[in-house]
Amino acid sequence: MTTSITKQLLVIGNGMVGQHFIEQFLSRADAAQWQLTVFAGEDRPAYDRVHLSEYFSDANADKLQLAADSFYRDNDVSLKLNEAVLAIDREAKTVTTAKARYFYDKLVLATGSYPFVPPIAGNDKPHCLVYRTIADLEAISASSKDAKVGVVIGGGLLGLEAANALKLLGLEAHVVEFAPQLMPVQLDKDGGELLRSKIAQLGVSVHTDKATSSISEGTEQRLQLNFSDGSVLQTDVIVFSAGIRPQDQPGKDAGLELGARGGIVINNQCQTSDSDIYAIGECALYQGQLFGLVAPGYQMARTAAAVLCGDSSQSFTGADMSTKLKLLGVDVGSIGDAHGRTPGSISLRYRNDLAGEYRKLVLSADGKQLLGAVLVGDNSYYDTLLQYALNGLALPADPHSLILPQSNSKPLLGPAALPDSATLCSCHNVSKGAICAALDGGVQDLAGIKSCTKAATGCGGCAALLKSVVEHELSARGVAVSTDLCEHFSYSRQQLYHLVRVDGIKTFNELIKSHGRGHGCEICKPAVASILASCWNEPVLAKPHVALQDTNDTFLANMQKNGTYSVVPRIPGGEITPAMLISIGKVAEQYQLYTKITGGQRIDLFGATLDQLPLIWQQLIDAGFETGHAYGKSLRTVKSCVGSTWCRYGVQDSVSMAILLENRYKGVRAPHKIKMAVSGCTRECAEAQSKDVGVIATENGWNLYVCGNGGMKPRHADLFATDLTDEQLLSYIDRLLMFYIKTADRLQRTASWMNNLEGGLDYLRDVIIHDSLGLAAELEAQMQLLIGNYQCEWQTVLNDPAQRARFNSYVNAAAPARSEFGFVPERGQLIPTRQLNNKENTL
Amino acid sequence: MSQLAYALENQPEIQQQPVLLCQQQDLVPYSGVAARFAEHAIALFYLPGKEVELYGVSHIDPASGAPVMAHGLLGESKGAFYIAAPLHKQQYQLSDGQCLSDSTLKLQVFNVQLQHGQVWLLPPME
Numbered sequence: 026m027t028t029s030i031t032k033q034l035l036v037i038g039n040g041m042v043g044q045h046f047i048e049q050f051l052s053r054a055d056a057a058q059w060q061l062t063v064f065a066g067e068d069r070p071a072y073d074r075v076h077l078s079e080y081f082s083d084a085n086a087d088k089l090q091l092a093a094d095s096f097y098r099d100n101d102v103s104l105k106l107n108e109a110v111l112a113i114d115r116e117a118k119t120v121t122t123a124k125a126r127y128f129y130d131k132l133v134l135a136t137g138s139y140p141f142v143p144p145i146a147g148n149d150k151p152h153c154l155v156y157r158t159i160a161d162l163e164a165i166s167a168s169s170k171d172a173k174v175g176v177v178i179g180g181g182l183l184g185l186e187a188a189n190a191l192k193l194l195g196l197e198a199h200v201v202e203f204a205p206q207l208m209p210v211q212l213d214k215d216g217g218e219l220l221r222s223k224i225a226q227l228g229v230s231v232h233t234d235k236a237t238s239s240i241s242e243g244t245e246q247r248l249q250l251n252f253s254d255g256s257v258l259q260t261d262v263i264v265f266s267a268g269i270r271p272q273d274q275p276g277k278d279a280g281l282e283l284g285a286r287g288g289i290v291i292n293n294q295c296q297t298s299d300s301d302i303y304a305i306g307e308c309a310l311y312q313g314q315l316f317g318l319v320a321p322g323y324q325m326a327r328t329a330a331a332v333l334c335g336d337s338s339q340s341f342t343g344a345d346m347s348t349k350l351k352l353l354g355v356d357v358g359s360i361g362d363a364h365g366r367t368p369g370s371i372s373l374r375y376r377n378d379l380a381g382e383y384r385k386l387v388l389s390a391d392g393k394q395l396l397g398a399v400l401v402g403d404n405s406y407y408d409t410l411l412q413y414a415l416n417g418l419a420l421p422a423d424p425h426s427l428i429l430p431q432s433n434s435k436p437l438l439g440p441a442a443l444p445d446s447a448t449l450c451s452c453h454n455v456s457k458g459a460i461c462a463a464l465d466g467g468v469q470d471l472a473g474i475k476s477c478t479k480a481a482t483g484c485g486g487c488a489a490l491l492k493s494v495v496e497h498e499l500s501a502r503g504v505a506v507s508t509d510l511c512e513h514f515s516y517s518r519q520q521l522y523h524l525v526r527v528d529g530i531k532t533f534n535e536l537i538k539s540h541g542r543g544h545g546c547e548i549c550k551p552a553v554a555s556i557l558a559s560c561w562n563e564p565v566l567a568k569p570h571v572a573l574q575d576t577n578d579t580f581l582a583n584m585q586k587n588g589t590y591s592v593v594p595r596i597p598g599g600e601i602t603p604a605m606l607i608s609i610g611k612v613a614e615q616y617q618l619y620t621k622i623t624g625g626q627r628i629d630l631f632g633a634t635l636d637q638l639p640l641i642w643q644q645l646i647d648a649g650f651e652t653g654h655a656y657g658k659s660l661r662t663v664k665s666c667v668g669s670t671w672c673r674y675g676v677q678d679s680v681s682m683a684i685l686l687e688n689r690y691k692g693v694r695a696p697h698k699i700k701m702a703v704s705g706c707t708r709e710c711a712e713a714q715s716k717d718v719g720v721i722a723t724e725n726g727w728n729l730y731v732c733g734n735g736g737m738k739p740r741h742a743d744l745f746a747t748d749l750t751d752e753q754l755l756s757y758i759d760r761l762l763m764f765y766i767k768t769a770d771r772l773q774r775t776a777s778w779m780n781n782l783e784g785g786l787d788y789l790r791d792v793i794i795h796d797s798l799g800l801a802a803e804l805e806a807q808m809q810l811l812i813g814n815y816q817c818e819w820q821t822v823l824n825d826p827a828q829r830a831r832f833n834s835y836v837n838a839a840a841p842a843r844s845e846f847g848f849v850p851e852r853g854q855l856i857p858t859r860q861l862n863n864k865e866n867t868l
Numbered sequence: 869m870s871q872l873a874y875a876l877e878n879q880p881e882i883q884q885q886p887v888l889l890c891q892q893q894d895l896v897p898y899s900g901v902a903a904r905f906a907e908h909a910i911a912l913f914y915l916p917g918k919e920v921e922l923y924g925v926s927h928i929d930p931a932s933g934a935p936v937m938a939h940g941l942l943g944e945s946k947g948a949f950y951i952a953a954p955l956h957k958q959q960y961q962l963s964d965g966q967c968l969s970d971s972t973l974k975l976q977v978f979n980v981q982l983q984h985g986q987v988w989l990l991p992p993m994e
Contacts, residue, residue: 088933093974472969482971512945544898546943547952547959572899576939576954584954588934834935836894836912838904846934 042306043135147240598683599626668705677722924980
């Protein structure tokens with residue numbers, strides 16, 4: 026396409042920074058004038074070293090890969106895997122590999138670093154390894170087979186990561202550190218001590234102040250570490266993690282200027298002493314400093330890409346080395362001058378050995394500015410402190426309140442207080458000003474901000490802060506919160522409910538044609554399906570409704586994290602005969618289902634594959650069970666205590682009432698799930714006051730409580746009516762539920778529904794008890810229709826071969842073996858294979 | 869991470885000839901079904917009467933590794949169709965598999981076609 030001659034750009038190294046450079050470079054228009062060739066020493070394209078230890082949780086290196094294989098092809102990048110550069114000839118402007126010689130116009134060195142192995146006698150024995158590449162991990166993994174003990178030499182950030190890896194491999198893990206404390210670079214003495222005790226509690230033995238003098242053959246284990254103080258430690262595997270050194274050999278051989286202790290010297294344009302050669306990432310040295318974190322490397326990559334394309338607006342002027350991470354599950358954060366080395370600086374500390382938390386602030390001599398901080402045990406303070414430190418914001422008068430726990434006066438650094446220059450996302454260098462500019466430019470929501478600015482798409486550490494800034498700025502711009510259900514319907518759920526009922530609409534297609542637009546989405550489809558079911562109570566899997574249901578409703582089961590399902594048969598009132606209990610047990614045993622008693626007095630069976638669901642339900646239905654609707658926005662359970670039948674305190678038969686209620690309302694679809702309970706006396710053993718509908722027995726009948734719930738925001742139910750007869754109780758609940766179904770918003774539980782009704786509880790009493798709207802008869806009749814149309818959805822499915830076929834995992838292949846989903850034994854049952862999710866920011 | 873997903877991602881076998889996956893009547897209008905070819909699990913979404921009537925994307929949820937994408941809800945925004953992952957509701961464009969809420973996630977797209985009542989998997993388009 027371009028008319029100018031194609032120039033050759035060679036990149037040596039395809040690590041995280043090298044890959045970021047390629048992406049940054051390609052995103053520039055001038056990139057079209059260049060042919061890009063990338064040399065990788067490893068046999069795989071760039072992968073995520075930050076999350077390296079995840080390799081051990083699922084043994085899948087491909088998941089760590091940063092870009093799809095097609096990325097290089099699609100962008101015309103020539104990626105030379107397994108082709109390390111042997112020499113650079115600056116006169117001829119060529120690089121030489123074992124395979125060929127390549128000309129360059131410009132050259133980028135992104136060679137990264139290599140692990141430093143201390144010069145200890147015996148460090149080259151078998152099972153003495155390092156921790157940096159996937160090949161290293163494979164070696165550690167191989168060495169750990171038939172091994173019992175593993176030792177990491179080096180108690181820094183990477184060393185503790187490596188110790189975690191050894192632990193994941195099932196080894197007894199030890200960490201040996203030369204300094205008197207762990208993480209001496211980032212933490213002070215107290216922080217290091219606390220980290221040590223927390224890590225020891227997790228089963229990793231920590232040995233500080235230990236210099237290893239030699240490694241010899243072991244007697245019990247394969248190897249023996251001999252320390253300078255005469256002590257020894259036997260182990261099967263040794264992993265060196267005693268720091269990294271810049272991989273500057275190619276630059277050194279080519280005569281580029283290096284630092285006294287290594288590193289290729291660069292200027293603020295990321296150019297080396299040869300202006301046609303750039304260096305970025307861990308191999309580069311800027312003003313005497315190396316940068317071993319991913320964010321500064323990305324900044325260098327951005328700068329080099331800009332300069333190469335003639336954009337001189339960007340420069341690299343050093344980077345903040347603050348870091349927060351989770352090591353073996355322990356929060357650790359370090360900001361700026363963590364050691365208080367600034368002359369005259371003062372410090373404030375909070376130390377709580379009971380809770381296992383430590384925080385330190387390093388302040389300027391006048392106490393007005395934050396220079397640095399150390400956090401162990403709780404990183405929730407990190408974001409605010411980092412913003413104070415990076416932006417030089419004036420501290421509050423009582424800076425210690427920034428690190429005190431649960432203090433009511435804790436001055437939160439709100440999004441409004443941040444200056445426009447504040448960097449929110451350091452991976453992609455996005456400032457608050459850039460966010461505001463994007464919002465002013467027409468971006469309307471968080472998702473839009475993420476895709477337009479790339480903020481929070483790197484390590485993700487700033488996600489919470491970004492969200493609060495975007496929300497604050499949106500509301501400051503007067504963006505109104507719309508009550509429209511979604512882009513397809515300009516109505517609230519309540520309005521749609523009325524339209525469906527008034528117009529007698531029976532399908533989603535009718536409704537979207539007459540009152541909506543487009544084709545629907547995952548918001549409106551299940552909402553309309555629920556309205557249709559609430560109005561007409563046709564089976565949710567009847568043909569016109571199949572494509573509307575959320576997965577759980579589609580398959581009448583609850584999807585779990587590994588793609589298998591759980592099964593919950595209805596056990597009305599929690600009463601079950603021994604024979605029925607045995608039949609559940611038999612099914613669970615036959616299909617090896619993980620079995621757990623739920624909070625609602627029933628039994629949840631986990632781990633069934635899609636294909637197994639009809640087989641399992643056939644057996645359960647044959648044994649006399651019916652579906653428990655655990656998957657639906659509908660009545661879950663009516664919990665009960667044993668009541669007057671057995672209990673010497675009971676005044677009414679709570680179990681019979683619970684069974685009556687559960688059978689009456691089972692299957693009725695509602696805006697959200699509904700829970701009920703019946704207690705046989707005022708001692709309230711069924712915890713009815715935490716339910717949407719709670720019934721408590723009195724000497725004279727029943728007290729009715731409404732609109733309570735447990736969950737994220739617990740709320741006690743309100744006393745609604747007292748001393749009701751059975752008939753009164755049922756008619757009030759009929760009316761209440763039907764009124765809720767007709768008027769609540771999508772996914773609104775009864776508690777917030779009532780809070781949003783003008784007049785609240787009193788208004789509800791007027792409508793339900795005093796019939797102020799003249800609706801009572803209609804509400805009861807509509808509820809009667811729903812009750813009359815009840816069917817066990819699983820029975821319906823089993824009776825219909827076409828519906829049953831929906832439960833085949835594959836339309837063209839046999840059912841997958843359950844083992845394909847990944848299960849491991851735990852306490853005598855099978856649970857999903859564990860996954861780690863350690864989204865933190867280290868390299 | 870399921871072992872199925874592991875096998876799928878590790879053995880990307882690219883077929884050279886068209887392969888018959890299933891019949892049209894196996895598809896569910898405006899919803900998804902899953903089909904298998906070699907180590908691949910493919911989610912097929914059928915949109916009768918639309919400009920593109922059939923989409924094929926990976927059945928494996930990129931966020932969780934679980935084989936569940938065919939069970940996601942079909943959605944539409946400004947005329948473009950997407951699938952909402954059933955576990956955590958990330959949205960993936962059917963045309964190219966790109967996740968709309970997380971630029972690092974992407975579904976593999978398969979070249980599928982409906983011909984004379986049969987569903988075919990064609991060699992990938994370059």
